[in-house]
Amino acid sequence: MSKKWLAAVALLPWAAFAQNSTTQADDATEITIYSKVKQPLTSALAPVEVITKADIERRQPRSLVDLLETLPGMQFGTQNGGIGQISSLFVRGTNSDQVLVLMNGRPMAQMVNSNVDFSQLPVNNVERIEYIRGPRAAIYGSKAIGGVVNIITTSEVNDAQLSVTTGSNDYYAADVSINQWVSQDTRLQLGTGYRETRGYDVIPSNSQPDRDGFDSKNLTLGIEHKLNQAWTWEANANGWENTTDYDYYEPVWGSPGTDTNNTKTYQMDTGLSYQDEQLAGQLNASYGEYESEDWNKIAGRGTASNTSTAVTRLDGLVQYAYADQGYGLVGMDWQQDRLLARTTDLSAPSRDNTGVFTSLYHTWSPVTVELTGRVDDNEQYGNHGTWQSALSLAMPAQHKVTLSYGTAFRAPTFSDLYSRWGGNTDLQPEKSQNWELDFAGDYDVLNWQLNFYRNKIDNLIVYNGGYVNSTDNTDALIRGAEFVVKANTGLVHHTASFDYTNAKEIQIAKQLLNRAKRKISWTGDIDVAKANLFAQVLYMGDRETYGLVDKVNSPSYTIWNIGARYPLTQQLTLNGKINNLFDKDYQVVDGYDAPNMEFYVGADYRF
Numbered sequence: 017m018s019k020k021w022l023a024a025v026a027l028l029p030w031a032a033f034a035q036n037s038t039t040q041a042d043d044a045t046e047i048t049i050y051s052k053v054k055q056p057l058t059s060a061l062a063p064v065e066v067i068t069k070a071d072i073e074r075r076q077p078r079s080l081v082d083l084l085e086t087l088p089g090m091q092f093g094t095q096n097g098g099i100g101q102i103s104s105l106f107v108r109g110t111n112s113d114q115v116l117v118l119m120n121g122r123p124m125a126q127m128v129n130s131n132v133d134f135s136q137l138p139v140n141n142v143e144r145i146e147y148i149r150g151p152r153a154a155i156y157g158s159k160a161i162g163g164v165v166n167i168i169t170t171s172e173v174n175d176a177q178l179s180v181t182t183g184s185n186d187y188y189a190a191d192v193s194i195n196q197w198v199s200q201d202t203r204l205q206l207g208t209g210y211r212e213t214r215g216y217d218v219i220p221s222n223s224q225p226d227r228d229g230f231d232s233k234n235l236t237l238g239i240e241h242k243l244n245q246a247w248t249w250e251a252n253a254n255g256w257e258n259t260t261d262y263d264y265y266e267p268v269w270g271s272p273g274t275d276t277n278n279t280k281t282y283q284m285d286t287g288l289s290y291q292d293e294q295l296a297g298q299l300n301a302s303y304g305e306y307e308s309e310d311w312n313k314i315a316g317r318g319t320a321s322n323t324s325t326a327v328t329r330l331d332g333l334v335q336y337a338y339a340d341q342g343y344g345l346v347g348m349d350w351q352q353d354r355l356l357a358r359t360t361d362l363s364a365p366s367r368d369n370t371g372v373f374t375s376l377y378h379t380w381s382p383v384t385v386e387l388t389g390r391v392d393d394n395e396q397y398g399n400h401g402t403w404q405s406a407l408s409l410a411m412p413a414q415h416k417v418t419l420s421y422g423t424a425f426r427a428p429t430f431s432d433l434y435s436r437w438g439g440n441t442d443l444q445p446e447k448s449q450n451w452e453l454d455f456a457g458d459y460d461v462l463n464w465q466l467n468f469y470r471n472k473i474d475n476l477i478v479y480n481g482g483y484v485n486s487t488d489n490t491d492a493l494i495r496g497a498e499f500v501v502k503a504n505t506g507l508v509h510h511t512a513s514f515d516y517t518n519a520k521e522i523q524i525a526k527q528l529l530n531r532a533k534r535k536i537s538w539t540g541d542i543d544v545a546k547a548n549l550f551a552q553v554l555y556m557g558d559r560e561t562y563g564l565v566d567k568v569n570s571p572s573y574t575i576w577n578i579g580a581r582y583p584l585t586q587q588l589t590l591n592g593k594i595n596n597l598f599d600k601d602y603q604v605v606d607g608y609d610a611p612n613m614e615f616y617v618g619a620d621y622r623f
Contacts, residue, residue: 093530100230109519110162181618255282342378
């Protein structure tokens with residue numbers, strides 16, 4: 017028997033019998049991602065996952081990719097290497113730019129140009145993540161076709177912490193966070209962090225035998241002030257700057273390509289909220305910028321190509337709870353997308369979008385109904401109406417069945433339309449119609465979800481290869497199923513999920529690029545004495561990817577991660593983690609090596 021299988025067998029006893037430290041959803045868990053207003057997680061008529069600060073500390077992620085990749089419905093279909101390398105999220109088979117990514121409930125500036133690169137986002141300042149699967153465009157507007165991810169950096173808990181970590185590939189990180197109520201009514205937040213790694217050679221087959229490193233620094237500031245019992249004002253600022261080394265393709269037209277990227281992002285937001293027993297209201301404003309530069313080290317940074325985009329957003333809503341059984345909601349938002357830096361490969365006008373929406377939610381036990389409608393006026397593409405409906409039936413023995421239907425649309429990005437490398441100004445907006453049937457059961461030691469969905473997308477924007485007008489519209493049909501189980505066996509808490517994703521381009525009846533049909537994940541948590549241990553398994557099926565040269569089939573792979581945390585004192589906690597425990601040699605995208613086995617050790621000190 018191989019050493020790999022011996023290690024796997026050694027883990028099985030505690031995986032089967034080894035108490036959970038993973039936060040479980042209950043009636044007290046509240047979310048904002050479903051309707052933008054706080055409500056119990058159990059009232060949501062769509063699949064929602066919540067990752068808490070305690071979950072993040074247990075998982076010890078080096079990036080958001082590391083933290084999110086085992087969640088149901090999520091696939092990071094393009095990962096061009098390790099920490100800091102390009103990584104794109106695909107939810108339920110939809111494109112990476114059909115997932116709306118929010119920070120503190122507001123869209124990120126990076127979405128103007130293309131999809132959000134999760135490998136670039138800092139994880140040390142994240143307090144909580146809420147993730148909803150399926151369309152939510154009736155509430156959020158364009159891009160919420162496959163799902164919505166809300167990255168929250170604010171917290172209500174008093175905490176001050178210093179964290180340091182070191183590990184494989186010369187990885188070093190240090191983070192400081194302070195979140196304190198300085199008076200009965202005022203909370204201040206400060207967080208900053210730095211991380212760097214020398215990395216490894218991402219494309220060993222080309223003529224650059226170098227290590228592709230990454231360094232990142234970030235800053236978070238926040239203030240919350242309770243004006244009185246009903247009114248609260250808050251403001252937040254988040255920013256980060258990253259530098260990434262990567263391997264270029266072999267020289268084209270006799271000149272080397274770019275091999276260094278610098279990314280700067282910041283977002284500022286402020287909001288005024290009102291809350292009493294029946295009425296809730298919000299008025300928010302946010303502004304964010306995203307800048308990306310690429311250059312060749314030998315040629316120098318003076319030759320860099322630059323892309324800089326900005327998002328300005330105003331939004332507000334009012335919710336009236338007319339009874340314990342239901343509420344009505346009305347809201348509107350205005351967003352302007354702008355290209356700040358006009359380089360040779362991207363030139364675009366600014367674009368405004370104004371949306372108005374209304375929602376009704378009511379329960380006649382055991383039936384619950386949601387009806388939501390929205391109209392968007394897009395300066396470039398005119399008016400678009402979207403709507404969402406759901407009907408849920410609570411059944412005996414803690415079971416529930418929900419049937420929902422939702423439409424969504426996405427206006428092409430500036431990159432889709434105007435980029436010299438594939439832009440096509442004739443592109444039409446994407447539109448989708450999604451049916452979903454969900455079953456759920458909630459028992460004392462186990463809860464489960466079984467979700468079936470069918471998403472028809474018209475005018476899906478796809479990349480056909482080449483340099484001129486290489487993007488085009490096509491039609492796609494995505495059918496899938498998700499099975500999620502959370503259970504306790506003895507002292508171990510298990511979280512397992514199985515995804516089946518049949519995402520095909522209708523015209524050619526072929527699976528869309530970067531989507532595996534099958535994905536399986538399992539995480540086991542156990543508290544032993546004072547320590548917390550966890551193990552994690554991720555299986556990703558084979559899929560077709562666009563590699564270094566052309567489309568190619570990337571084989572399936574299975575990776576194991578393990579980790580431990582031990583509180584040495586009340587203030588000091590030691591932690592350690594091994595990624596890719598069995599040193600699996602695999603590639604997510606053809607030609608780009610994924611990391612080999614990596615280890616990390618660190619310490620957290622709470623003041």
